Amino acid sequence: MATYGPKTLAFVRGEGCWLITKDDQRYLDCGSGIAVNVLGHAHPKLVAALTEQAGKLWHTSNLYEIEGQETLAAKLVATTFADVVFFCNSGAEACEGAIKTARRYHYVNGAPDRHRIITFEGAFHGRTLATLSAAGNPKHLDGFGPEMPGFDHVPFGDVAAVEAALTDETAAIMVEPVQGEGGVRVLPSDVLTKLRELCDDNGVLLILDEVQTGVGRTGHLFAHQASDVWPDIMAVAKGLGGGFPIGAVLATNEAAKGMTAGTHGSTFGGNPLATAVAGTVLDIVSAPDFLQSVKDKALRFKQGLAALKDTHPTLVEDVRGTGLLLGLKLTCEPADLVKAALNEHLLLVGAADNTVRILPPLNVEDGDISEALSRLDRALKSLST
Numbered sequence: 001m002a003t004y005g006p007k008t009l010a011f012v013r014g015e016g017c018w019l020i021t022k023d024d025q026r027y028l029d030c031g032s033g034i035a036v037n038v039l040g041h042a043h044p045k046l047v048a049a050l051t052e053q054a055g056k057l058w059h060t061s062n063l064y065e066i067e068g069q070e071t072l073a074a075k076l077v078a079t080t081f082a083d084v085v086f087f088c089n090s091g092a093e094a095c096e097g098a099i100k101t102a103r104r105y106h107y108v109n110g111a112p113d114r115h116r117i118i119t120f121e122g123a124f125h126g127r128t129l130a131t132l133s134a135a136g137n138p139k140h141l142d143g144f145g146p147e148m149p150g151f152d153h154v155p156f157g158d159v160a161a162v163e164a165a166l167t168d169e170t171a172a173i174m175v176e177p178v179q180g181e182g183g184v185r186v187l188p189s190d191v192l193t194k195l196r197e198l199c200d201d202n203g204v205l206l207i208l209d210e211v212q213t214g215v216g217r218t219g220h221l222f223a224h225q226a227s228d229v230w231p232d233i234m235a236v237a238k239g240l241g242g243g244f245p246i247g248a249v250l251a252t253n254e255a256a257k258g259m260t261a262g263t264h265g266s267t268f269g270g271n272p273l274a275t276a277v278a279g280t281v282l283d284i285v286s287a288p289d290f291l292q293s294v295k296d297k298a299l300r301f302k303q304g305l306a307a308l309k310d311t312h313p314t315l316v317e318d319v320r321g322t323g324l325l326l327g328l329k330l331t332c333e334p335a336d337l338v339k340a341a342l343n344e345h346l347l348l349v350g351a352a353d354n355t356v357r358i359l360p361p362l363n364v365e366d367g368d369i370s371e372a373l374s375r376l377d378r379a380l381k382s383l384s385t
């Protein structure tokens with residue numbers, strides 16, 4: 001189908017932060033397949049994990065215990081607030097699973113009317129019918145029939161609006177710690193704290209969508225771990241498999257108590273190939289030294305972007321983001337900068353709110369950061385002349 005529009009570029013292999021076309025043109029990857037390739041391309045340890053598992057067992061379904069899935073779940077539980085994990089294949093599925101978990105929790109608590117979820121304008125939770133309704137973006141919903149009921153949308157970060165939207169039918173508040181697709185908009189930490197308080201005071205669950213912010217992207221294994229706020233349920237995907245499709249719903253025992261045998265399922269979710277790779281990703285990314293290096297690189301990158309803002313004040317309005325989830329808010333069309341960067345063989349990703357995203361692999365080398373900044377400088381120059 002024509003859902004992605006025309007494409008002009010194809011890659012045949014990758015090495016670290018670089019993607020290479022069949023005629024050997026090299027592009028510096030500051031998109032990471034939209035925050036997916038956290039360890040770059042063809043990382044030897046991930047290649048080994050995948051090929052070793054591929055020689056043993058690919059798939060059994062969840063009718064049987066999957067050893068790699070148990071191991072990966074144990075790692076996620078050990079490194080987060082969660083007690084239990086459900087595996088799926090994508091971010092949208094993880095968000096759907098999170099929504100279902102929250103609704104079931106209230107159902108088994110004897111409050112079946114508590115099914116509504118408060119979400120934020122500018123959010124992105126995926127492209128299934130429920131997650132489209134959750135985000136409420138009219139551009140994405142247009143033409144797909146009636147919206148799924150049960151979502152209340154409030155302005156981004158507006159605590160008073162959340163308070164006003166809370167009713168005795170509210171099951172959960174669902175929020176991204178940083179809106180990625182929405183334009184690299186960081187949720188202020190005092191807002192997150194306030195949301196947690198509102199949840200606690202009203203018997204409402206807090207769902208964090210860390211599909212884009214998770215797995216080291218912000219310099220913490222999960223973005224909320226920068227604060228002392230913990231969710232009840234969390235959706236994870238994108239970076240988790242380093243490029244192999246996998247998603248996960250994490251929850252406390254309490255929040256997941258409605259998710260009993262037969263309530264949910266997935267044919268592929270958590271299959272041996274996906275969990276072998278994701279287990280290796282998590283081992284590497286969760287190491288304290290690795291997360292510290294993400295913070296260091298992010299600081300260097302952001303300082304470079306701030307300098308570019310000074311050099312190009314008429315084009316760059318703002319430098320946004322945290323960790324290696326960075327963005328430039330522009331006065332021009334983001335697509336124009338994405339195209340100009342492409343001319344410099346630099347890959348960026350557009351976002352809403354006139355923003356381009358800069359999402360390098362988390363193991364990006366210092367030399368590649370400098371290279372990305374000078375290519376970005378040339379791209380911006382080409383736009384200002």
Ligand SMILES: *Cc1c(COP(=O)(O)O)cnc(C)c1O
Binds near residue numbers: 181
């Ligand atoms: C990308 C994204 C999703 C959807 O993930 P898919 O794997 O494309 O279904 C959901 N939430 C957030 C925050 C995302 O960035």
